[in-house]
Amino acid sequence: MGLNKQQLTDLQTLGIRWFDMDEYDLNRKGGAGPTDHKAFNFAEQTTMVPIFNDQVKKSNYSATYSENKDHVLIYENDTLVDKATIPAQPNFYKLKTKEGIPYSKIATLHSKNVLATTVFQKCVRYGNRETSCQFCAIEESLKSGATIAHKKPEQLVEVVKAAIELDGITQMIMTTGTPNLKDRGAKMLLESATAVKAAVDIPLQVQCEPPEDDFWFQALKDVGVDAIGMHLEAVSQRVREAIMPGKASVPMSRYISAYKAAVKVFGRGNVSTYILAGLGDTEEEIISVSTLLIDLGVYPFVVPFTPAAGTPLENHPMPDPEMLKRIFSTLGPILKDKMMTSDSLKAGCAKCGACSSMKSYE
Ligand code: SF4
Numbered sequence: 001m002g003l004n005k006q007q008l009t010d011l012q013t014l015g016i017r018w019f020d021m022d023e024y025d026l027n028r029k030g031g032a033g034p035t036d037h038k039a040f041n042f043a044e045q046t047t048m049v050p051i052f053n054d055q056v057k058k059s060n061y062s063a064t065y066s067e068n069k070d071h072v073l074i075y076e077n078d079t080l081v082d083k084a085t086i087p088a089q090p091n092f093y094k095l096k097t098k099e100g101i102p103y104s105k106i107a108t109l110h111s112k113n114v115l116a117t118t119v120f121q122k123c124v125r126y127g128n129r130e131t132s133c134q135f136c137a138i139e140e141s142l143k144s145g146a147t148i149a150h151k152k153p154e155q156l157v158e159v160v161k162a163a164i165e166l167d168g169i170t171q172m173i174m175t176t177g178t179p180n181l182k183d184r185g186a187k188m189l190l191e192s193a194t195a196v197k198a199a200v201d202i203p204l205q206v207q208c209e210p211p212e213d214d215f216w217f218q219a220l221k222d223v224g225v226d227a228i229g230m231h232l233e234a235v236s237q238r239v240r241e242a243i244m245p246g247k248a249s250v251p252m253s254r255y256i257s258a259y260k261a262a263v264k265v266f267g268r269g270n271v272s273t274y275i276l277a278g279l280g281d282t283e284e285e286i287i288s289v290s291t292l293l294i295d296l297g298v299y300p301f302v303v304p305f306t307p308a309a310g311t312p313l314e315n316h317p318m319p320d321p322e323m324l325k326r327i328f329s330t331l332g333p334i335l336k337d338k339m340m341t342s343d344s345l346k347a348g349c350a351k352c353g354a355c356s357s358m359k360s361y362e
Contacts, residue, residue, distance in 0.1 A: 002043060003074070003082045005360040006325055012357055013278075013304040013321035015056030016040075016049050016074065018063040037306060039111055039354065040072065040084040046111040048354045050306040055318050087112045091166035092159065103159045105147045107172075111354035115160055115169045119192050120185065121149050123177030124246075131246030133233065134312040135276065135305065138177050150188075153195030160196055171347045172196065175207040175229075184209040184250075186216035190223065197224030205229060205272075205348035209250060210258030217258075217265040226346040228262050229301075230255060231274035235289040239280040243313070259298045268297035269340040272350045277327060278305030278319030287330050294334055299342075301350040302327055302358055324357075332361030 003011065021038075037048035050056055062075045063084075071083040093104040107117035121142045125131040141147045156174075163169045174192055176185035185208035193206060206220060207229040220228065232255060233247070234240045240248035255273075262271040273293060277286055290300035304324050307316045335341055342359035345351040353359040 001080065001082055005328075005357055007076065007081060008042075008045075008047060008357040008360060009304075009324050009328065010076075010321045011049050011061055011074075012047060012355075013319055013324055014050075014059035014061060015053060015306075015318070016051055016061045016063045017056055017059055018051055018072075020064055021051070037355070039087050040074075041087055041112060042082060042084050045360070046087065046354045047357070048111070050318070052309060053307050053314070053318070055307065090163065092162040095162055097155060097158060101148060101155070103162060106151050106155050106159045107163065109163070109167065109169070110173070111352050113168065113170045114173060114352045114354075115163045115171075116173045116175070117151055117156060117159075117192075118147070119151050119156075119174050119176045119188050120179050121147050121177060122179070124180060125178060128246075129312065133244040133247055135233070135243065135279070135308060135316075137308050137311050140310050151192070153192050156192050157195050157199045160200055160202065164200060164202060169202070171203040171205070171351065173205045173207065173348060173352075178209050181212075183211045183213075183216060186211040186220065189225075190216065190219055193220060193225050194223040203227075203347035203351075205346075205351075207231060207348075209247065210254050214258065214261040217262045221265045225266075227266055227270035227272065227348045227351075229272045229274065229348055229350075230258055230262070232289075233274060233276050234279050235275060235281050236285050243279050256296070259293065259296050263297035268338075269299050269345050269350075270348075271297060272299040272301055272345070272348050274349060275300055275302045276305040277302050277324055278317070279313075283323050283327050286327055290327075290331050291334060294331070294338055294340060297340070299335070299340055299345065299348075299350045300331065301348075301356060302331065303356040328358050328361035332358065336362045 038051045040047050060077050063072050074082045090109045095103045107115050110116040126139050178184050189206040203226045205227040206225050210230050293300045304319050307314050341362045342350050342353050
């Protein structure tokens with residue numbers, strides 16, 4: 001018993017039907033970028049699996065608690081194929097700042113050992129459907145009161161210290177909505193990273209759109225940032241304009257020049273991008289752009305698209321798992337050959353690997 005990599009890809013693409021699930025706030029529901037998952041700890045890997053979307057009802061995978069509830073049993077059709085545990089509520093979630101803000105509104109546990117925060121929970125592109133990314137729910141968790149709009153550097157320091165001490169987190173990821181069209185979030189990330197890295201020694205990845213100027217990369221590196229993600233999400237201009245009309249106004253040529261500049265600063269592999277397979281790019285497009293990126297020293301973290309409730313794409317079809325398997329089977333060996341495997345990275349989503357089974361193909 002135990003899921004093989006193909007079954008893992010199936011799970012992450014089709015989701016799991018789970019009828020006796022206990023609701024609690026470890027689910028990634030709402031928030032920046034792709035969302036609406038739940039973390040499952042399998043023997044080798046923690047994996048984010050879609051469970052909320054209506055389309056998951058068609059999945060041939062289902063889950064139920066074991067009799068004493070210490071495991072979740074995973075079935076493929078009627079066959080028991082694996083068992084998993086669900087990461088426990090982290091201890092730092094019980095704490096509050098002296099102003100009374102729960103730490104869980106400042107940063108959250110991702111996977112089982114990653115502390116993630118969205119430094120600025122708004123985006124200049126979000127309020128207007130002419131510019132917003134159709135898959136994104138960044139301000140929904142703000143509206144629901146699950147988070148606060150701007151996490152101050154001193155608040156992040158307080159939370160990261162507690163999360164290291166109480167929950168043994170091993171890396172931190174700071175993402176941000178895009179506050180303006182100049183530095184595109186790099187300035188806020190720099191302020192936050194400066195404070196965190198002065199207080200604790202933890203691998204840190206920051207994520208933003210490519211800033212207008214390259215000097216931000218060295219500035220971030222100088223305060224101790226280990227890695228940067230600049231996320232394409234879609235790779236063809238056709239899909240970029242259809243799904244993320246605002247972000248598509250930053251041309252691919254700027255992404256490429258920013259990647260080249262960032263690789264010089266952070267080194268090969270410690271610059272990465274998130275590519276959502278299933279938005280409309282063909283597998284040939286995803287493979288050819290990813291191969292080009294790997295040549296540049298950029299890790300293309302290809303993730304199956306999960307439609308998120310409350311977004312314009314909530315009924316968008318989930319991707320074909322066979323397409324993901326072909327993409328991973330092509331890119332995995334290339335990453336290994338170029339010595340840019342997930343495990344060799346210092347920090348970031350590609351190192352965490354919970355949102356995509358890609359690393360099991362390396
Ligand atoms: S891959 Fe990134 S978004 Fe997914 S759980 Fe890990 S840190 Fe969070």
